[in-house]
Each structure stands twice: as structure tokens, then as C-alpha cells.
Amino acid sequence: MYRYLDEHRKGCLVKPGDTIELSITPDRYLTVRYAGASGDFNPIHIDDEYAKQVGLPGRILHGLWMMAQVARAHTDAAGGPDKLKSLSLQFRGMGVLEQELTVKGVVREVNGGTAIVDSEAEQGGRVLIRNAEAEVAAR
Amino acid sequence: MSIIAERVGKTYPPIRYAIGREKVREYASAVGEINRIHFDVDAARAAGYPDVVAPPMFAVVYQMPAVMTAMLDPDIGVDYARMVHGAQTFRWEDVAVAGDEMETIATVRDITQRDGMGFYIFETVTKNQRRETVCTGIWTSIVRGVS
Numbered sequence: 001m002y003r004y005l006d007e008h009r010k011g012c013l014v015k016p017g018d019t020i021e022l023s024i025t026p027d028r029y030l031t032v033r034y035a036g037a038s039g040d041f042n043p044i045h046i047d048d049e050y051a052k053q054v055g056l057p058g059r060i061l062h063g064l065w066m067m068a069q070v071a072r073a074h075t076d077a078a079g080g081p082d083k084l085k086s087l088s089l090q091f092r093g094m095g096v097l098e099q100e101l102t103v104k105g106v107v108r109e110v111n112g113g114t115a116i117v118d119s120e121a122e123q124g125g126r127v128l129i130r131n132a133e134a135e136v137a138a139r
Numbered sequence: 140m141s142i143i144a145e146r147v148g149k150t151y152p153p154i155r156y157a158i159g160r161e162k163v164r165e166y167a168s169a170v171g172e173i174n175r176i177h178f179d180v181d182a183a184r185a186a187g188y189p190d191v192v193a194p195p196m197f198a199v200v201y202q203m204p205a206v207m208t209a210m211l212d213p214d215i216g217v218d219y220a221r222m223v224h225g226a227q228t229f230r231w232e233d234v235a236v237a238g239d240e241m242e243t244i245a246t247v248r249d250i251t252q253r254d255g256m257g258f259y260i261f262e263t264v265t266k267n268q269r270r271e272t273v274c275t276g277i278w279t280s281i282v283r284g285v286s
Contacts, residue, residue, distance in 0.1 A: 024171055030169070033168070033169045034169045034170070036165070036169075037162075037165045037166040037168070037169035037170075037200075038166065038169070038199055038200055038203070039200060039203055039204075040199075040203065063224045063227075064196065064199045064224075064227070065169075065170060067196060067227060068170040068171075068194065068196040068199075069170070069171070071194070071195050071196045072170065072171065072172065072194070072196075075174075075194070075195065076174075080174070080176070080186075081174070081176070081177075081192055081193075081194055081195050081234055082192075082233075082234045084195045084231060085230065085231060086228065086229065086230040086231065087195070087228070087229055088226070088227070088228035088229075088277075089226065089227060089228075090225065090226045091223070091224050091225060091226065091227070
């Protein structure tokens with residue numbers, strides 16, 4: 001099995017101001033495995049030469065893999081995949097391999113049993129995902 | 140390339156996707172999941188599910204073929220080489236598990252142009268074999284250099 005480096009996650013979702021956090025470092029072959037797993041074989045994610053030809057610094061992370069990390073920060077904190085009701089976000093930057101990506105979120109409000117969580121994802125100080133808003137079953 | 144706003148509302152035939160146990164495991168591994176209910180049938184059953192549970196973002200796997208049909212429709216005219224993924228929304232009504240037979244319908248929701256960029260919004264709605272809506276996706280694609 002492949003292993004991620006520095007796997008780190010925490011958080012809870014009970015009241016406004018509660019925070020969640022997840023960090024993960026995509027290894028060198030992550031985009032190849034994710035391409036196979038997801039079916040997205042766009043060469044900008046798996047071929048360094050192609051990526052450079054189209055003006056990128058090199059292979060970049062799949063945006064939807066980054067979104068999956070945002071989703072996971074919520075499902076881990078909430079206690080399971082059934083707790084995440086919606087997730088909406090904007091892609092702002094290109095993610096790279098072998099550099100830690102961190103998702104941080106904060107509960108904005110809790111209505112009934114549902115927490116509204118605002119979050120962002122960044123890598124080396126660059127924002128990759130912003131304005132993420134999730135509805136999560138609070139616990 | 141011109142913007143073809145009259146195509147808003149166009150819908151596509153349903154596309155089926157059968158969720159396989161090994162595909163769920165492969166996807167869950169690729170996104171770094173460690174929750175056993177994504178990998179271990181016994182753990183999933185102990186949690187009350189009939190089979191391994193797809194992580195929420197597995198919606199990408201069963202909805203992508205439907206949204207690609209719309210994005211690559213020559214009638215819509217998305218220049219794929221100049222397209223970037225601008226924004227994404229998913230709403231989940233229920234979890235998906237291995238063995239589910241999904242059916243996804245894609246619709247062109249909006250096409251607009253501003254500042255030399257085209258904004259294309261697609262919607263994908265997935266129902267399972269019980270005709271229950273499982274997930275709705277909203278995909279915003281931005282195409283540079285549109286005139």
C-alpha cells in the first residue's frame with residue numbers, strides 16, 4: 001500500500017466557532033492513482049512534459065481530488081460519510097505534488113441539527129480552494 | 140467560437156453506472172480515506188449498510204460520464220483545451236454503496252459571457268435503482284478567450 005505523509009486531522013462540529021482541520025501530503029504518484037480511480041486522465045495531471053508544454057509548472061493535482069480532501073475534513077469531524085449533506089466551493093489555484101495541503105474550516109452557525117461550515121484549502125500559503133461552504137449533520 | 144445561450148435547458152439521455160466494491164476501495168484509497176466502512180464489507184454491515192460505502196465525493200465517478208457528454212457536445216461548444224473547472228457543488232440526499240445502480244441525467248443550466256470568458260453551468264442528477272435521488276451536482280466551467 002502507498003502511504004500519505006504527515007496524515008493529520010482533527011475537529012468537531014457542535015457549535016459556532018468550532019474548527020476542523022486536515023493536512024495531507026500528496027506523494028509523487030498520487031495523481032496517477034487518482035486518475036485511475038476517478039477516470040479523469042487529463043494529461044496535465046499525469047504527464048510532466050505535457051503539463052509544461054501547456055504552460056504549467058509541471059503535473060498538477062486534480063481539482064476534484066482537492067475537493068475530496070475538503071469533504072473528508074468534514075466527514076471525519078462529523079463521524080461518517082452520511083453526515084455531509086452538501087459542499088459548494090470555488091477552485092482558485094493549482095495544487096502540486098509532494099507539498100502539504102491543509103484544509104481548515106470553522107462552524108459559522110448551527111440550525112437544528114445542521115452545522116454550516118466555511119472552509120478553505122491551501123498549500124504553501126497559496127489558496128487552492130476558497131469560499132467552501134458545507135452543510136453537515138452536527139455532533 | 141460563439142456563446143450559444145439558446146442551448147440552455149438542453150438535457151441528455153440518462154447514463155448508467157454500476158457501483159463496484161473494488162472501485163469504491165480504489166477510489167477511497169486514492170483520496171486518503173481510512174474509515175473502514177469504505178473498504179471492509181463487515182465493517183460496513185456492522186454500521187448498517189449492505190456493502191462498502193462510497194465516500195461522498197465518489198459522486199464524481201458516477202456523474203462524470205454524464206457531465207462530459209454535455210461538456211463535449213458540439214452543440215454547446217465548450218473549448219475543452221481552454222476550459223478550467225471554476226466551481227463545484229454537490230448535494231447528497233443519501234449515501235451510495237457498492238451494488239447500487241446509478242442513473243444520471245445532465246442538463247445545461249446556464250451559459251453566459253463576460254470579460255472575454257464563457258461561463259458554462261451544468262447540472263447532474265443521479266437516482267439509484269429505487270428511483271431515489273442520491274446526489275445533485277452543479278459544475279461550473281470557465282472557458283478563456285471567448286468572443
